[in-house]
Structures are given as C-alpha cells and as structure tokens.
Amino acid sequence: MTENVAPTNLGSTIIQVPSPEPGTVDMMVNMGPQHPATHGVFRMELRVDGEQIQDLVPHIGYLHRGSEKLCEHESYSQIITLFDRLDYVSNFNNELVIVSAVEKLMDVAPPPRAELIRIIMCEFNRIASHLLFYGTFAIDMGAITPLLYNFRDREKIQALFESVSGARMMHNYFRVGGVKEDVADEFESRSLALCDELEHGIDETDRLLTENEIFLERTSGIGVISGEDALDWGLSGPVLRASGVPYDVRVDEPYSRYDELDFGIPVGSAGDCWDRFYVRILEARESVSIIRQAIALMEPGDTMSKIRRIARPPAGEVYAHCENPRGDLGVYIVSEGGERPYRLKVRPPSFCNLQALRDLTVGHYIADAVVILGTLDIVLGEVDR
C-alpha cells in the first residue's frame, strides 16, 4: 500500500512489515503400537494442529495370525479353537457363530437344552466383555476405581466359565451339534446368584461413572456419528445402536432360541461417546434378564445331537452371523465336503467399527481420540485376525 505512505525526502527504499501469519506447521504424532490406550497393538498416526486432530491414519496388522488361512487347514472341530482367539474377550460368542454356521450347512439342530446353555454362556460373556469395556474406558479417562470393581465381577463370571467349560478364557466348549458336556448340577442356582451380584456390580459402575461431571464433560458431544453415517460405515453392535439405529441380530434375525426370550434393545439418541457407553450399561442389564429367562426355560435333556463327532458338512456355501458384544460377527464358509472348509471368511465387527475412527476423531483433541477409540471397543485379535 505504498500509495498511502507519505512521501519522504530521505530517498531510501521503504521496507514493509509483513502482516502477522502464524508460522506453525501441523505436527505428526505417532500413537502406538505399544500405547496403553490402544487396547492391544494398534498404531495411529495423528496430524495435529496444536492439540487438535486434523487427520488420522490407523495402522493395523500387528496381531495378524492368518486365522482365515489357517482355517483352511484345520478340521471344523479345530477351527473352534481358532475362533476362541479372534475376539478373546467374548470367546463363547465367537464359538457360537462358527458352530451355527457349520450346523446350518449340515442342517442339524442342537438339542434345546444345549441351545439354552449356549445362550446363557454367550450372555454371561457379553456382560464380561462389557464389564471389561467400562473398566478400560474409565482408565482411558483417568478413573482407575471402576476397573477394579469391574474386574472383581468379571472374575466371578470367569470362575463360572471354569466350572462349565474347564477354561477361563479359551473354552472350546461349543461343538457342532451341541456343547461339549452338560453343565454341573449347581449351575442354575449359581448363575442366578451371580446374576444378582452382576446387577449390583453394573449399578455400581453406573453410579460411579454415568453422572459424574468430569465423565460427562469428557464424553457427551464427543465423537458424534449420525445413524445414517453409522449405517454407511457398516457399523454394528452398541456403536450403531448408540446412534439410534435399533439393529440387533438377536432380534432382527433371531438365531438359536432368542425368539423365545423377551428383551429390549437399548438405543441411543446422540451417537456420542456417552451414548455408546450407556447403551452398553443398559445392554448388560438386558443380558442379565435374558439369562434369568433362559434358566427358567431350561429342562433336562441331551446336550449333544446324535451326529458324527467329526463334522463333515456337505459341499456348499453358508453365511451365519450372530450378535457379538462388539457387533454383528459373521462367518462365510465355502465347503467342498470333507473335514475342512475350502475357504472361510470372517466379518469382524471390530474391524468394521474401526473404519469410522477417522471421521469420529477429526476436529477433536488428542485426549479425545483415546476416548473415542475406547468407545469403539475394538479387540485387536479380531481386527487383525
């Protein structure tokens, strides 16, 4: 704007002071793979402007074991052990999906008692998985107490699992056509007592966290995703339901004996982190009620249908899916007949839910990225397979 400058008679050139422009550049921050908040080995590359996230690139695959390929070399009974290790905090749910897929292919139905045992185990596992979620989620935000409370309750569930299947985590208990063995005599009374304790434990977590002001500040309005977007991303499970879409495989495509049970689907409205947390609290309560109903339905009977012990399904293709604590877990099997599948594909809910991470985090602060990742509740064993 030299024309406005008053002429001077000094005869020297005029040096203009540049208008102030921030000289900052975006910074790359590497999070993981050995980061305690990533719940496994997961790496995020964040491009941050100050504290604000501009971009996020997730890197997965650190836990890749080639499970799908391994399945091609294993007989169906051996594949169950591999499925135990996909989502290692909800083993029973994983076993259920593979055995129901093979059962569908072979067109056999497990005895009613076995179906109920499966449902009870799966719902206990759902509660155990959600308890783990509350605890680790609270830790992500700096609250340590809930984790200890939740682990106390989860421990009780695992003790029950041990008395049923013999193992606390990798059970290998479901079989094609039933379950390995019947539950012990005191199982029903023990489960009912455990239900009461769990209800109390869930209430405790609810009181500790839900209305805590710091907790609310950290979670409400953070990582919002609309129902439409959630569907577009292919999200499922609590993450989808928190956005207001009442989709639950247990209700929409009832498998096993879920159609005989009466339970609600908790649905959120805002689709933020708080909704995703609270949907899981309510879901755990519904699971307790499912267990009570299933125990009431239990009748003595066989737990294994009379089929060959080594499953040999006919040639064909099958897709089966079940509601995992993390979402819609599907498995697609191509069989050529024989003991082994020709090809097996898993639709892992954690992997699909993780896709939305970038959209959810951009614009928030680094500390929120941890919270948002926490509410997606991924298990890297399943993401990487």
Place this chain on the structure above:
Amino acid sequence: MLSGFRGLGVTLRGALRSKVTSEYPKEHLPLDNRFMGFPALTWDVPRDEPYCTGCMVCVRYCPTQCMSAKMQDNEKFSEGVSHRKKIIESFEINLGRCILCGICVDVCNFDAIEMSLEHERSERLRNANRVDLPTLLDMGRVYQVEVDWKQSKPNAASPNERAIAKAAAEEAKTAEESVAETSDPDDSVTTPEETGEDAA
C-alpha cells in the same frame, strides 16, 4: 465437615469388606474338577498298564500338532493279562505348544488321555516342557487320585467289554454321555496307512 466424615465412612467400609483377591504364589484358588490343565495319560490300575494304545487319533486331531505317539505290541496281551493288543511305546507332548483345548480328550476312544489339573509347569529351558511318557503317566496318576477318576467311555479295544458297556449305557439313557459319540467306527479304527496318509 459432614462430607469429610462421610468420606471416612466409605474408607472404613472399604477396609472392613472381605478381600476379593488372593496372593497367588502363597495362596491358590480352588480349581474346579472340570478345570483343563495340561493333558496327561491315565493308568489302568487293574491291568497295571496305560490305557493308551498309541492309536494316534489324538495326534491327528491336535490343532497345534504338539504330540507324537508310537505303538508297540502288548506283551501282556499274549500272556492273557490284558485285552489290549497294542500298547503305547513312547508318547511326547510339547506342553509349551499345547493350547489346552481338550480336543485330544474328546477324540480318544479309550479314555486314555485326560486334562489334568496340572497348570504350573514353567521351566527354564525352551524344550524342558516336552514331556515324555513316564511324566505324562505320573501327571495322570496324580490327576486320577485328585478327582477320583473313573473310566467313562466303553473300551473300544475289547468288543466284549464294549458290548457290556453299551448295554449299560442303553439302560442308563439319562446319562449325559451320548451313545452315538462312542460308537463312531471311523475314529476307533485307525490303520497305520491311514495315519501315514494324513500326516503326509
């Protein structure tokens, strides 16, 4: 002031609550009888020999391929003491690779292998967890005493005993054990050729 006392009350209540944890190496939590520890081989006390005939079915179905077995002719059979024509000669399980899935127990037709309650076998050397037949039998003996073990499946090696057991099973229809499971012809008869084929 009041809230301070309330806080103290919470602390006091917490201090008086019963413990939920136990100090592991000093204290051991009770194990359920169904607990699946490392696999062990059982001992047939009346005949004073292992139940295992070395049929290799478990070896074929182990998902981690951590076992190996070798069969031999049973001298006690020729002497008429035992009904087992074949008996195990050597057996090895690499417990470092075993995933405690229990498939070997499931597929064995002779009740010769069981998941023991043994679960503390940390060793200093990488291969120290490759256990051989005597160790497995020792583990099995301990287990048999611990849980008051009884044979649950009819013994497929002797058609006579099998028939008796089958009749007994028919009578006790309420028994949990499925009859179909135990009379699977495909798995009870394993010729060496078959095993060779599968291993190839």
